[in-house]
Amino acid sequence: MNSSCSSNQTRNDKPGSYRKTVAAKWVAASLAGVLWIMPVIGSEPMQFRQGFSSIAEAASSFTATKVSEEIITSGATKLKYKYTVTRSGSKATGLADVIRVDLNNPYVSIDVMTGKNGKLTTRQSTGGMAKETGAVAAVNGDYFNTGGEGAPIGGEVSGGTLVSTPSQLNGLYAFALTTDRKPIIDQFSFEGTITAADGSQLTLAGINKGAYNPEGGASTYSHVNAAYIYTDAWTALERPKNSSTSPTEVLVENGIITQISSRNTALPIAVPAGAYILRTHGTAAQFVADHLQVGQPLTAAYSLRSAATGETIDPANLQMMIGGHTILVDQGKAAAFSRSVSSIGGYRARTALGYSQDGRYAYIVAVEKNDSSSGMSLSELQSFMTSVGVYKGLNLDGGGSTTMVDRPLAETETILSFDTEYGTEQRSIVNGVGVYTNAPQGEVKGIKISGSSVLLIGQKASYTLKGYDTYYNPIDVASGNPSWKSSSSSVSVSGGEATAVKPGTAAVTATSGSVSASTTVTVLGGDDLTRLTAGTVNGPLKAGTSIPVPITAVVKNGASISVPDSAVKWEFVGFKGSVQGGKLTVNSVNAGVMTGYAIARYDGFSTAIVLTTAAATPWEDFENVAYPIAFTTNNPAVLGTASITAGSEDHAGSKVLNLSYDMTAGTGKMYAYAQFNGTAGKSVPAAATSMSLDVMGDKSLNWLRAEFTDAGGATVYVDLAKTIDWTGWKKLDIDLSGSGMKFPAALKRLYVVNVEEGQDERAKTGTVAFDNISFTMPSLSSEAGLPTGTASMTIGQKTLTVNGTKKAIDSAPLVQNGTTYVPIRYVLDAFGGSASWDPVTRKIMVLRGSKALDLTVNKKEFVLNGVRQSAEVAPLLLQGRTLVPLRLVSEQLGLTVKWEQETKTVTIES
Structure with a gap:
């Protein structure tokens, strides 16, 4: 592009250049979750909501403490903080990460990363852009219209090139660095003109912009009667889509007009490298008809203007600029929000940019929202930023977009600094902020x-x-x-x-x-674990059966570690078996046994796989469905279907339950249900400890759930997947043991949820499918045959009465410090089960039905089905006899205990 340049205009010879180092009837878009409707011409406009929010007072209890500091490269340091805040009387904690860049260090720089190959309308993850451009650290960038082509809402300058101009929206701030490395946070506007060969001039509305509703100007629609430049940074063929206007376009190559489209017709080409297309409509298109001809020169000149100083800024004098949202911090204090923040409220992951009072440091801030961190409100983010030294700062596009990557010391690649709101999934976004090093190789x-800093025995x-x-x-x-x-x-x-x-x-x-x-390498012992789980918790008790049983340990800090086969000792009760390569094989079953146990122990910590003659019971494969299945929703604007259809891919040749949904017209929290058998649901007849089903995902990042009604009439919700982050078929194994569901129960619905918070980050349309639903109902066999009835014992007496029949026992129950202790063997004799004693470890392993209970003499902690729990009292060893707390053991085994004070009698019922 050729351009003339004066003191208030800027030269931009290569718009959209990139450095490796560095119309429907209704148009719907969203900015940070606020719905923004653009009607076609002639309709009544619905304006994007605008307003100024007063500062939400941050909790006075907010504190932040630095927990680590790591050098990324010369001039860039990552600092991690733990924060504590009181919300509505309750304490919340979380983590926030700050990359501090020393702008006085000549070996480090900051620039904007854009999509793929530095192009707009392409979108890429933060980590992908960092890898592509060689960044040593990066975060996500500007807000963008999630339904658009993929262009920032704010302005963007990279390496002195104006990639995209600021939108005409009130209160939007941007962060910039001058070529002499001075940080600026300000509101910027765009000014530009096109000059024809005859000297006539046309005002430019912007460069590389998607369609939007401007604020504070004469036009309600961005592209009506307006002229925009699109450079080769804009790769999409539509310039832009859904603008509600028909363009007249002019191709300019090397400053010369080489093509002009027919009136109201776009050029059917992408922008050639080094060229630009002038896109016009209405009065601007009339200017083209009146003043422009193929073969004539065309000159463009433009600049940015600072709202704070009123001065024009040549983009060539900027090292970089990236748009954001509201101002957060000014002069070291929380600032009044410059734009409505009602759509970005709540406690979310957050991203922000700022700089120190002396201008030496830039601060790149990312607040975590994951299992280890509660996220922040915007007012809490203000408090955090001021506490770490930010003098002036603004908000970037946070929530599910918040992603930080950094290169650990001595490593060659960046890694995800923390789990995002979607785990390790990174959203594809339009741009980001990258940190780069140009230092030479040193000594x-x-x-x-x-x-690994943590190992398990044998690993x-x-x-x-x-x-x-x-x-x-x-x-x-x-x-x-x-x-x-x-x-x-x-x-x-x-x-x-x-x-x-x-x-x-x-x-x-x-x-x-x-x-x-x-x-330092720590080898974990059994006392360091809180949970030990097998890949399969139930299986069929049948000779020749082989089931996968990989063992996973959860340590006290919440981390999960795969336990190597060499570290696990196995014991088999009720059958003979073996475990090799993570697979359990049943070689033979003992005569008369209906329930067997494969007990896995890691350094004394145990878990058990319960094998029964029932095992996993097929519940529904959708081949012969004799009851109605219907689509329902909580919102009449949500559309969809639920039906039995032919399966695809892995399930070709099988019938599946297909659930399609369209939530684009809805607002708020939205549900799409596949409902079984009207309001009655389909029965799950016996106590189920787990559920498995095949699910075809749509990678919508929505929430997948199941709804049951239990025997007590209570509604029980079960998470199938917190985020649908896969495509194609996948088997899900769901643990139901902690659901509190009373059986028999009924499965009423399988459904997709699109929660209101961060809704613009997830797909509103999609299709999921279900097949091969099974329930493991060990009560059909593992509980079957267990004795029922009543047993009673009197303190100090060596007798046990079972269903009216009295028998002698060799150890009497006793009361010590208010707790009743009994010899467990006699309880199990009456109600079924077995107990084993290990004199070396002083452990008692109790097996009954689907329960495996591990107790240790003089220890209050116990392990039930692989989960460490705490009791108020511990087992005792008295006169060579092991006595256990009766109420603890009985209730954990599903028995009921009653105490008669007057007669000092304990009654146990099953």
Whole structure:
């Protein structure tokens, strides 16, 4: 593009250039969750809601404490903070991450990352853009119309090139860096003109913009009677879509007009490299007809204007600029919101940009919302930003978009800094903020060991030695043939491969030349676990059966670790079997046994797989459905269908339940139900401990649930998937043991939920399908045949009365500190089950029905079906007899205990 340039105009010879280093009847869009409707010409306009929110007072109890500080590269440091805040009288905690960039350091820079290959209308994840451009750290960027082509709502400058102009929307701020590295946060407007060969001029409305509703101007519609430039940064063929206008377009190559379309007709081409298309409508299109001809020169000139100073800014004098939303912090204090924030309320993941009072530091802020962090409100974000040194700052597009990646010291690739609201799933977005290094290679400054810091007994792990130079960038040290050693017998190490031997800690040290590094490796014992689970919790008790039983341990900090086969000891009750390669095989079943147990122990911590003659019971495969299935919803604007159809892919040749939904016309929390058998549902006849089903996902990121009505009339909701983050068929295994459901029950609905918070981040249309629903109902066999009735014992008496028949026992129940203790063997004799005693570990393993209970003498903690729990009292060992707390054990085994104070009698019922 050719352009003239004066003091108030800017030269932009290559719009949209990219550096590696660096119409329907109704048009619906959303900005941060606010619905924004653009009618076609002639309809009554519905304006995007605008208003100024007073500062929501942040809780005075807000505190933030730095928990870690890590250098990413020379001039860029990642700081992690833990914050605590009181909300409505309750304390909430969370984590926030800050990348602090030293703008005085010549080896570090900040720039905008855009889509794929630096192009608009392409969209890519934050991590993908960081990898493509070589960023050492990055976060998501500007707000965008999720229903549009993929262009930012705010302005964008990258490497001095104006990629996209600010939208004419009140109160939107942007963050910029000048070429002399001065940070600016301000509101910017765009000014530009096109000059024809005859000297006539036409006002430009913007560059590379999607359709929107301007505010505060003469036009309700962005592209009516307006002229826009589209550069080769805009890859979409529509410029833009859903504008409610028909364009006349002009192709300009090397400053010369080479094509002009027919009136009200777009050029059927993408913008050629280095060229631009002038897109006009109405009065602007008349200007084209009156003043422009193929072969004539056409000149463009434009600039940005600062709202704070009124001065024009040449984009070539900006290193970068990225748009945002409301101002958050000004002069080190919480600022009044410059734009309505009603649509971005609640406690969410957040992203923000700011700078220090002296302009030396830029702060890139990301607040986590995941299992470890509660997210923040905008007012809490203001408090956080001021507490970490932000003098002026603005809000970026947060919620499900919030994503930070960074390159750990000595590593060569960036990784996700924390789980997003969707786990490890990263949303595809239009742009982001990248941090880059241009430092030369320095000398070796340090080395570090990469590898797992936590191991389980028997687990092997590989460790690598990586180095970083004087600029904290990665440098190769592996070629130095490092030597390795371990400080304790808990871990053995050879050539970088470590083996966990026994519980404890060890310092694993590597030495390369004159430098060495150590890392602490902890080998976990049974006492470090809170849960031990098998990949399959129930199975069929039948010779020849083979089921997968990978064992997973959950440690006290919540992390899950796969337990190696070599670390698990197996015991089989009621059958003979073996476990190899993570698979349990039933070799033979003992005569008369209906319930068997495969007990897995890791350093004394146990879990059990219950095998029964019932096992997983097929419940519905949709091949011969004899009851009605219907689509229902909570919102009349939500449309959809629920029907039995032919399956696809893995389920071709099978019938499936297909649920399609369209929520685009709805608002608020929306549901799409596949309803079984009217309001009655379909019966689940016996107590189910788990459920499995095949689900074809649509990667909508919506919530998938099931609704039951139990025997007591209560509605029970079961999560099938918190986010539908897959496509194609996938088997889901759902644990029902903690649902509190009373059986028999009925499955009433399978359904998709689109919650209101962050709704613009999820698909409003989609199709899911279901097949092969099964329930594991161990009560059909594992509880079957267990004795029922009543048993009673009197304190101090060595007798037990079962269903009216008295028998002698060799140990009397006793009361100690208000707790009744009994010999468990006699309770199990009366009501079924078995108990085993290990004199070495002083543990009692009790098995009854679908329950496996592990107790330890003098310990209040117990393990039930692989989950560590805490009791008020512990088992005792008295005179060589093991006595257990009666109420604890009986209630955990599904028995009812009653106490008669006057006669000192305990009654147990089943």
